[in-house]
Amino acid sequence: MIAKVIVDIATTELDRIFDYKIGYSGAVAGSRVIVPFGKFKTEGFVVSVSNSSSYPEDQLKSIIRVIDDVPALTKENLELASFITGKYHVSTASALRLFLPSEMRKGKVRKKTANYATLSSELSLKDMLLKLKANAEKQKQALNYLYKNGKTKVSILNETFSNSAVTALKTKGFIIVTEERIVRTPYKELGASEKKVKLTLEQSSAVQKILSSTKPTLLKGVTGSGKTEVYLQAIESVVKSGKTAIMLVPEISLTPQTFSRLRARFGDKCAILHSGLSAGERFDEWWRLRSGEAVIAIGARSAVFAPVENLGIIVIDEEHDQSYESESSPRYVTEEVALERARLSGAKVVLGSATPKIESYLKTKTGEFELAEMKDRVNGKPLPEIIIADMRSEVRRGNISAFSTALKQELKQTLDNKNQAIIFLNRRGYSQKVICRECGYVAKCTHCDVSLTYHRVDNQLKCHYCASAYKMLEACPECGSLSVNYSGTGTQRVVTELQELFPNAKILRMDNDNTQNKEGHYKILKEFGDKKADILVGTQMIAKGHDFPSVTLVGILDADMSLYFSDYRASERTFQLITQVAGRSGRADDKGKVVLQTYSPSNPVLTSAIRYDYDRFYLRECAVRQASGFPPFSHILRIMVEGEDEKLAIEALKKAFESAKTVFDNYRSSFIYFDKMKSPVKRINNKYRYQVLARITNNYKEIEDEFYKIANEVTSKKVLCYLEVNPSSIS
Numbered sequence: 042m043i044a045k046v047i048v049d050i051a052t053t054e055l056d057r058i059f060d061y062k063i064g065y066s067g068a069v070a071g072s073r074v075i076v077p078f079g080k081f082k083t084e085g086f087v088v089s090v091s092n093s094s095s096y097p098e099d100q101l102k103s104i105i106r107v108i109d110d111v112p113a114l115t116k117e118n119l120e121l122a123s124f125i126t127g128k129y130h131v132s133t134a135s136a137l138r139l140f141l142p143s144e145m146r147k148g149k150v151r152k153k154t155a156n157y158a159t160l161s162s163e164l165s166l167k168d169m170l171l172k173l174k175a176n177a178e179k180q181k182q183a184l185n186y187l188y189k190n191g192k193t194k195v196s197i198l199n200e201t202f203s204n205s206a207v208t209a210l211k212t213k214g215f216i217i218v219t220e221e222r223i224v225r226t227p228y229k230e231l232g233a234s235e236k237k238v239k240l241t242l243e244q245s246s247a248v249q250k251i252l253s254s255t256k257p258t259l260l261k262g263v264t265g266s267g268k269t270e271v272y273l274q275a276i277e278s279v280v281k282s283g284k285t286a287i288m289l290v291p292e293i294s295l296t297p298q299t300f301s302r303l304r305a306r307f308g309d310k311c312a313i314l315h316s317g318l319s320a321g322e323r324f325d326e327w328w329r330l331r332s333g334e335a336v337i338a339i340g341a342r343s344a345v346f347a348p349v350e351n352l353g354i355i356v357i358d359e360e361h362d363q364s365y366e367s368e369s370s371p372r373y374v375t376e377e378v379a380l381e382r383a384r385l386s387g388a389k390v391v392l393g394s395a396t397p398k399i400e401s402y403l404k405t406k407t408g409e410f411e412l413a414e415m416k417d418r419v420n421g422k423p424l425p426e427i428i429i430a431d432m433r434s435e436v437r438r439g440n441i442s443a444f445s446t447a448l449k450q451e452l453k454q455t456l457d458n459k460n461q462a463i464i465f466l467n468r469r470g471y472s473q474k475v476i477c478r479e480c481g482y483v484a485k486c487t488h489c490d491v492s493l494t495y496h497r498v499d500n501q502l503k504c505h506y507c508a509s510a511y512k513m514l515e516a517c518p519e520c521g522s523l524s525v526n527y528s529g530t531g532t533q534r535v536v537t538e539l540q541e542l543f544p545n546a547k548i549l550r551m552d553n554d555n556t557q558n559k560e561g562h563y564k565i566l567k568e569f570g571d572k573k574a575d576i577l578v579g580t581q582m583i584a585k586g587h588d589f590p591s592v593t594l595v596g597i598l599d600a601d602m603s604l605y606f607s608d609y610r611a612s613e614r615t616f617q618l619i620t621q622v623a624g625r626s627g628r629a630d631d632k633g634k635v636v637l638q639t640y641s642p643s644n645p646v647l648t649s650a651i652r653y654d655y656d657r658f659y660l661r662e663c664a665v666r667q668a669s670g671f672p673p674f675s676h677i678l679r680i681m682v683e684g685e686d687e688k689l690a691i692e693a694l695k696k697a698f699e700s701a702k703t704v705f706d707n708y709r710s711s712f713i714y715f716d717k718m719k720s721p722v723k724r725i726n727n728k729y730r731y732q733v734l735a736r737i738t739n740n741y742k743e744i745e746d747e748f749y750k751i752a753n754e755v756t757s758k759k760v761l762c763y764l765e766v767n768p769s770s771i772s
């Protein structure tokens with residue numbers, strides 16, 4: 042028999058199948074193997090097994106050995122890898138690697154084992170004690186200890202009774218030593234207790250819909266409607282029928298509560314996969330899933346590759362979250378991979394959010410997705426009232442602090458009532474967009490309906506979609522004010538100001554600066570959850586689905602900053618953020634409030650958001666996207682060219698552009714935009730960046746395939762070239 046092997050070496054030239062004789066190695070499709078390769082040995086994956094080879098048998102080398110006792114990859118994994126290779130035009134080896142924890146390759150981590158001792162059952166304790174010498178005190182103690190405590194780690198016996206005593210007992214055959222696997226369990230402290238709940242009507246009909254639908258289900262439920270409970274029940278029912286489940290969350294460290302609830306419900310049946318774990322933990326969790334010991338995988342986007350067999354359901358929580366798009370090679374879209382994996386294994390898919398992506402909601406209208414809606418909060422309370430604070434009038438009245446009068450009042454009230462508050466700052470607010478502090482005017486591109494970005498180097502405003510450049514404003518074209526600037530507030534400044542306003546309040550801060558390590562977020566969230574602080578100040582990270590019952594006030598400092606971000610999804614992101622952040626307020630018995638500070642109070646995105654009117658927002662946004670030719674009514678394609686040598690990068694860009702031009706000529710009617718240019722951020726990490734930018738309205742598959750091929754052809758040792766489809770950032 043012949044094994045078709047992909048060698049695990051990262052160069053594309055080697056991305057083809059090599060034939061090896063299986064011999065007695067026992068390799069099957071999915072096995073990781075060691076094979077001779079040139080003068081060396083290397084690791085490889087067996088992608089299939091066949092009777093024949095196009096090479097004469099005597100020229101083939103044999104597999105040296107199989108690496109794992111169970112094939113690391115399943116048949117379904119191999120099929121999914123081939124989908125990924127085909128769709129994103131990446132090498133088979135890099136697609137296969139997605140399925141394995143990186144530390145497993147090159148044998149960096151192994152299963153952890155320990156030796157355990159038990160008393161031999163051949164003799165009774167009394168007989169053994171009698172056979173020992175009178176002065177063998179330690180050995181007697183060790184026997185008595187084992188008799189009382191049962192199986193014990195040898196290392197503990199050694200420490201307590203000395204190595205020589207334990208060895209002596211072993212030699213005499215009085216104790217039996219066995220090697221057993223130890224599982225390194227992450228987040229042991231999570232998931233202790235759980236209250237059992239009775240589903241609301243909306244929840245149970247959502248569960249019904251998910252389980253009975255043959256299509257993927259979009260679960261659109263307002264914040265606090267109990268979506269997690271719906272996922273858990275759906276998972277429970279799938280697991281009961283003997284199948285497995287995958288639950289994806291935006292970022293584990295930001296959503297420990299979700300994991301904790303899963304653990305509480307399913308115990309050791311669930312395993313967690315994410316990059317913040319130690320190598321050993323990750324390795325063990327992975328094997329627990331692969332071996333079937335655990336049947337529910339939870340994790341961030343890469344958990345879509347969890348090694349479970351017989352998959353019954355994939356849940357994508359907060360499906361609108363940007364973290365589901367991979368920003369480094371292989372650039373896959375989690376949802377696309379999940380849908381394909383579900384198709385291959387006949388599994389259900391649930392996408393959940395209070396604010397679904399425009400694309401996803403559109404799919405419920407076209408019949409591609411089923412829609413399950415939950416319009417009420419579990420606690421029966423209305424969604425928190427959102428009060429708008431018009432910052433223009435605050436500025437006119439001379440209030441230049443980060444806090445409006447309304448927010449200050451509400452904060453005081455909240456602290457007086459011994460409740461908690463969250464102050465949200467927009468991370469995107471620090472980007473260089475230009476806003477008039479008096480009238481709220483924002484500089485926009487005349488061709489694209491996206492805001493312009495200030496470029497300090499050449500003092501210009503630029504559009505990141507069409508590359509138009511404009512002179513920097515000296516005064517506001519709307520109202521003539523000279524207060525046009527591009528600054529934002531920082532979390533630190535906000536905390537300082539807040540502390541001056543409320544000297545007795547205990548304030549916590551959470552942003553990228555102070556939360557680097559894996560425990561960082563979790564600690565801060567736990568402290569706040571345990572009511573050890575009154576106010577939590579933070580950026581995007583605090584917008585995620587936290588459930589803090591004592592929070593009754595949320596302040597949103599610069600709501601419109603992301604509204605004009607130079608991204609066609611700016612409005613969508615703003616709507617999502619406001620809804621998500623506001624949703625942290627009033628989740629338990631006390632009514633919640635939200636103060637939203639803005640310079641453009643009549644902006645339709647904000648007026649929809651404060652009424653929680655997703656449908657109105659959706660209709661308007663769809664109309665805008667359709668009229669301006671942005672996704673989901675088009676695809677944005679960007680061929681990126683990056684190289685340290687600018688000349689070579691420009692040459693590569695020209696080559697890419699020329700090839701793309703022939704595609705453009707062949708499909709002219711599909712293109713609504715096509716050009717080459719410097720990338721908005723011209724140099725990152727010493728690499729010059731150029732791009733070919735296009736927007737197309739049909740023939741997606743054909744044109745994208747061509748563009749992927751071009752990118753692969755242009756890539757060289759000195760210049761990296763890759764295609765992005767609807768990139769979430771085009772910096």
Ligand code: ADP
Binds near residue numbers: 239263264268269
């Ligand atoms: P969402 O993800 O939709 O914002 P959660 O799933 O976090 O909402 O649920 C909000 C709160 O309501 C949680 O504390 C959860 O334990 C609780 N909850 C969920 N379902 C029920 C129910 N049927 N009865 C009582 N409490 C529930």
Ligand code: ZN
Binds near residue numbers: 477
């Ligand atoms: Zn103005």
Ligand code: ZN
Binds near residue numbers: 486
């Ligand atoms: Zn433009």
